[in-house]
Amino acid sequence: MIRAVPSMVGRYALRLVIMLIVLVAMLVLAPGLLSLAGTFSFLEGFSLLGLVALGLGVTVIAGELDLSAGSMAALAAVLAVHVAPLGLVPTLLLVTFFGFVAGAMQGWLIGRLAINSLVFTLATLIGFGGLAWVVSGNRAIVLKDLSVTDPLLSSIGVFSPSSLLALIAFVVVGIVLAFARVGREIYAIGGARAEAIAAGVDAPRALSVSFAVSGACAALAGSLAALRSGSASPDSFATILIAAVIAVLIGGVGLSGGRGTVVNIAIGVFVASVVSAAMFARGEATSVAELVMGVVLVLILAAEYFASRWGRKRAQKALRRSRNSPAMTTA
Template sequence: MIRQDRMREFAARFALMLVVYAGFATREPSYYHVAGIASLLDGAFLTGVIALGVGLTMVAGEMDLSVGSMAALAGVLSIKLETFGVLPALVASTALAALVGAAQGWFIARLRINSLIFTVGTLIAFRGFALLLAGEQTVNIPIADLDATDFLSAHWLFLSPLGGLLIVVALLIFGLTTFTSWGREIYAIGGGRTEARAAGVSVRRPLVLAFAMSAGLAGLAGAVMSLQSDSATPLGYDAVLLDAVTVCLIGGVALRGGRGSVVGIMIGLFTLRFLVSGIASLGAPFWAQSLASGVLLISLILAEGGYAFLRRRRSFAGVGGLRGGMS
């Protein structure tokens, strides 16, 4: 029964994504042209990669609020390290971010700290480190090295390095959560931490892994975007957390933990991108994009709440009828 409900929910979210896409594709031909598809994938990269990481912490029953600051810090660091090469800068920035994220997860698990409170502190701290490293100003790649990052803006048909990297990250997270015991442990502690402990499931390991992946993916996204644009600002990416959480919620990730999937997150990502890009293509102001995203999310939450309410009423009615028949 639960599996059937999940399949219905998945189908409904997928249908919503198609409706949003079709609604704008009929008015904007670029939606089904190669250049339009490439632009949509590029625009989805930053939010998508960070949402995949944040989604892991949400599935674990926690939340990483520091991803925007981590992306900014990794972006500044990658620009500073670009003199050693683009690839070393990306690897170093991502690895350092993942290491710091693992430390966050360890402290949260070991000391049983509320992740919302703890990552508010690290959000502020990471932003401060980014400002310190950048000297409180935008940092740029030296003019002599500008050609080194040109490949990040290249396109092959509808795919660019950004779009390809988004797909690779999604496949890796899908493999982690579907085929490994470590990935299944993240769902186990999110579904019921007390029950997971009673079953002998480690709480520390999945939390360390979830926060390491969240911070590492935020670092990767911030570094790639900064290198592509040849500059980084320590105050950048301040709004990406809200977009990432919105994507996860649209994709069916539960705030209480234990529920969510990579496929759902990708559906949520492209639903939001189709909506925002479609409204922008019509020449609407930025507030209209924000308003439409909020209305979509609220409508989904109300629909889920209404469906759950009706299911509870049916269950109670069934129990009452059964008791009446027995008496």
Template sequence: MTIRKKIDSDLAVRLGIAVVLFAYFAITLPVFTSTGNMFTVMEGFAFLGLIALGVGLTVMAGELDLSIASVAVLGGVVAVKQAEHGIFVAVLSALAVGVVLGVAQGIAIFWLKINSLVFTIGTLVAFRGVAYLLSDSKTIIVPDLDIADLVSKQLYIFSPFSILTIVVLLLTGLFLAYTRWGKEIGAVGGGRVEALAAGIPLWRPLVIAFGTSGAMGALVGAMLSLKSGSASPTEFADLLLPGVTAALIGGVSLRGGRGTVLGIAAGTLTLRFIVSGLSIQGSAVYVANFAIGVLVLVVLAVELFKDSDATKRWFARLSSERARPTP
């Protein structure tokens, strides 16, 4: 079986999980497919999908950006402070901050040869500290609440926020699939030595992955803060874990080198279907968390099982080569 076929079959499984969950809740809970509930699902998909995309790209590159939640906080504060100049200026200002911070992290991690987990733990704290300074440790309010209405305006089951997320996911998917720079992210995550041998500069995929992660974090922070009409330096502390979970369920490998944007979208929808369906059933929050946790464990177990088979084949081949007589 070729690598391409493996990716396609794995993606089909991820999409199948989302479809089965949707069908189950749609059949057992008629209100699940109502316009109002689907709108709520898509609103959750909007922010979670972007976070999962940002985190997922860094994991595909063989790293992990822990600072994305703090970048979201900073992006929200910047957007609200610039909201008096209009929504486009506010969002673009936040995006610029996110891209600069992400690119700087990618460059620093490459140049210092430091583990991204260690480095982004530091920036996680530092960026939130900057948000406290910019907001003077207070909740700041959007001067024109019409902006909040614009961001959350309902268009059937969509909003400007969810439509923006779909467009971003689509463009990123095309970038990863059809451009050299996009393909380099997975290549570097799959094997640094092999990537170097192929002539791929390691700095570029890291800069692109972390720059995108910073942009996604800032965009989420900006849109959620504008939607709520305020920004606080204490917000978004719980964004990272759901984002990582959605990426893993969507097929992003913790070992790097594997994952697709469509898979990340499927993983995000899977989480949103579980949360929405169990909420309609009246289940407590911890029930949804438990169900998601079990699903993640199953996904990881399957991945480990696949890797163990590959390891066994590698050891078998190595043993056969050692058993050959020396010429």
């Protein structure tokens, strides 16, 4: 256990260093982030983006990409406002279950029919978005009884119910990916699908689970946002997909699949959320935060490239030294 700690730190060293650099830079630009209000605001942003990025990251680990996550969040927000009279907990459970089932169906069809997930989820992105407009009556809708959502406005220190739910989701998904059989199958089909299928891995099931997680997380994020604000609009999550993809990539989840963990996703979301919170505190437009996140992503990719290049050169030098050693010469 003790030996695993340095190994884990080394595994995420580059990301942790970048996270620290970004945090220090944003604190210089917006010192108020360290206040209770600033930390609370940061965690609220983390909860929404984190849930969407968490689900999206699982599909990326599986070698796919769920483009419908933003539309699912918007549809879930509209549905949550409609069923809110049932109560807070039933609403969250029903809407999250809806997202889980819709995502599972997507994943199963993608796996069973061998459809490109980009094409399929582009279609469902349009479909879920259109359904959100239909269900909302082509307008923004508001809760009639705001008292239903009062518990979401409470806080425990710097944590709200939304941020606590997001953290719980990260822990649960992390445990499933690391220790459950289906988690290993998700990594297997993401890293080497043909070999995994030949070894007996049920690809449709693994994809169904990964997209179910994405759908459930997006639905939970959308319903929490709608219930917390007391309103929902069909176009309220138009940009969250791009932000989630950037967060996943910043964290180090490989688009080729089979690489990355929940820790990677959390680091990426942390960086993106800190940037957004700092820009908001400074009164900057959302586009400025997106620009900064894009720059951070480019810098990370450049750092990875040079680190990989340096590592290859070290390995080549070590190989040459071993070949030229006296022992090898004598042999």
